[in-house]
Amino acid sequence: MSGVVAVIDYGMGNLHSVASALEHVGAEKVLVTHDAEQILRADRVVFPGVGAMRDCMKEIRRLACDKLLADALVAQHKPVLAICVGMQALVTHSEENNGVDCLNLIPGEVRYFGNPLTDSAGNRLKVPHMGWNRVRQVRSHPLWQGIEDGARFYFVHSYYVDVADRELVVGALDYGVTADAALARDNLFATQFHPEKSHTAGLQLLKNFLGWNGQC
Amino acid sequence: MALAKRIIPCLDVENGRVVKGVNFVDIRDAGDPVEIAIRYNQQGADEITFLDITASHEGRETTVHTVEQIAENVFIPLTVGGGIRTLEDIRTMLNAGADKVSINTAAIHNPELVRDAAERFGSQCIVVAIDAKRVEDVDGKPRYEIFTHGGRKPTGIDAVAWARKMAELGAGEILLTSMDRDGTKNGFELGVTRAITDAVEIPVIASGGVGNLDHLVEGITLGGADAVLAASIFHFGEYTVPEAKAYMAEHGIEVRL
Numbered sequence: 001m002s003g004v005v006a007v008i009d010y011g012m013g014n015l016h017s018v019a020s021a022l023e024h025v026g027a028e029k030v031l032v033t034h035d036a037e038q039i040l041r042a043d044r045v046v047f048p049g050v051g052a053m054r055d056c057m058k059e060i061r062r063l064a065c066d067k068l069l070a071d072a073l074v075a076q077h078k079p080v081l082a083i084c085v086g087m088q089a090l091v092t093h094s095e096e097n098n099g100v101d102c103l104n105l106i107p108g109e110v111r112y113f114g115n116p117l118t119d120s121a122g123n124r125l126k127v128p129h130m131g132w133n134r135v136r137q138v139r140s141h142p143l144w145q146g147i148e149d150g151a152r153f154y155f156v157h158s159y160y161v162d163v164a165d166r167e168l169v170v171g172a173l174d175y176g177v178t179a180d181a182a183l184a185r186d187n188l189f190a191t192q193f194h195p196e197k198s199h200t201a202g203l204q205l206l207k208n209f210l211g212w213n214g215q216c
Numbered sequence: 217m218a219l220a221k222r223i224i225p226c227l228d229v230e231n232g233r234v235v236k237g238v239n240f241v242d243i244r245d246a247g248d249p250v251e252i253a254i255r256y257n258q259q260g261a262d263e264i265t266f267l268d269i270t271a272s273h274e275g276r277e278t279t280v281h282t283v284e285q286i287a288e289n290v291f292i293p294l295t296v297g298g299g300i301r302t303l304e305d306i307r308t309m310l311n312a313g314a315d316k317v318s319i320n321t322a323a324i325h326n327p328e329l330v331r332d333a334a335e336r337f338g339s340q341c342i343v344v345a346i347d348a349k350r351v352e353d354v355d356g357k358p359r360y361e362i363f364t365h366g367g368r369k370p371t372g373i374d375a376v377a378w379a380r381k382m383a384e385l386g387a388g389e390i391l392l393t394s395m396d397r398d399g400t401k402n403g404f405e406l407g408v409t410r411a412i413t414d415a416v417e418i419p420v421i422a423s424g425g426v427g428n429l430d431h432l433v434e435g436i437t438l439g440g441a442d443a444v445l446a447a448s449i450f451h452f453g454e455y456t457v458p459e460a461k462a463y464m465a466e467h468g469i470e471v472r473l
Contacts, residue, residue: 014312016287016311017287017315024291051338052338116417126419126442128339128340128419130340130442131262131442132220133218134218158340196291197293199257203291
């Protein structure tokens with residue numbers, strides 16, 4: 001049973017696609033909200049994000065979404081899924097916008113892909129990293145269930161996450177550098193890619209999230 | 217390289233119906249945009265582009281509603297273009313469920329719109345559409361110029377320099393259409409495709425002229441495009457998206473199968 005899923009809305013872009021994808025895979029009720037009561041009462045929480053990091057962090061703090069997220073994660077121990085900029089916001093610091101302090105829930109850095117960026121054969125790689133890339137499932141996790149190792153997910157980002165504790169990395173991405181594509185710690189799962197835009201593999205991951213009890 | 221080259225079916229929509237004409241005249245009705253978008257999503261298209269060619273204001277409201285319906289049923293990225301003039305227009309389309317918005321003529325009248333939009337909404341959702349046409353060669357080298365009004369009105373702007381400028385202002389992607397080829401089924405204009413893909417760091421979608429699967433392959437291998445966009449070959453059932461992908465894979469192109 002999925003129960004109520006709260007998608008934390010801090011006003012940065014359209015969250016309907018996350019909500020409609022969750023509904024499509026069987027969520028009983030999805031609330032797109034920054035209301036503390038609703039998030040407190042939800043059974044699971046999605047922490048999305050699009051746009052530039054400075055603006056995101058500003059709005060996250062202004063609407064006290066940092067506290068709501070920490071409550072869901074630590075105090076209430078609910079299953080939490082962070083997506084894209086939502087994942088980047090979890091770490092210590094981002095290089096974007098000349099440097100932004102993030103939530104520091106996971107020690108780590110958000111780095112620029114670099115310009116010029118090349119693959120191991122010396123071919124030029126475009127930035128932003130936009131499109132469908134393979135995710136290596138470097139660790140097993142309940143949210144990978146039914147998804148082939150190396151399945152492609154949809155990415156769109158110019159900055160990537162590099163966490164200090166490599167034990168937390170469950171999905172890796174190769175694009176000039178090796179970047180963290182998915183992280184997991186206790187009841188938290190985070191993806192750099194957009195599961196809601198990743199067709200079959202992405203919908204399977206969301207379905208797995210709805211059935212997840214928050215244990216690794 | 218592991219990043220897949222993308223295949224993007226394009227829906228040219230007028231008053232709520234998908235249409236496609238040769239060089240924008242002799243428009244043929246291809247059906248309901250929501251049904252068609254769902255079909256391409258099921259077929260494994262990598263993205264969908266929705267270009268609104270409706271002229272009237274009333275028609276625009278229909279467009280927002282159609283975009284909403286597509287977004288609710290399609291779980292791949294959706295780009296919406298056509299008539300986007302202001303930050304408010306962009307917000308309306310993003311709120312309706314578009315993942316990216318394509319800006320064309322408005323960028324020519326006001327290039328700062330691209331910068332403002334990228335700052336406000338992020339580069340990842342700002343696509344600049346460039347309609348290029350080959351003009352007189354300079355020193356024996358082909359030159360491409362931006363045209364507006366469906367390829368009828370020259371602007372004097374060099375297409376390659378413009379692409380570079382748009383990338384500098386914060387565009388996240390370029391949608392390049394050859395107005396010489398659009399609707400002709402003679403294949404992409406590879407000269408301008410290669411010139412622009414070499415000139416910018418951001419991804420480039422090649423568009424205009426796809427008539428068979430070899431054209432898709434050429435757009436990637438010779439044109440250097442990151443994605444290929446096509447309309448009529450898919451709408452009228454000549455090829456399916458899986459057929460196109462299988463063919464590209466046979467030719468050594470990484471695709472999402």
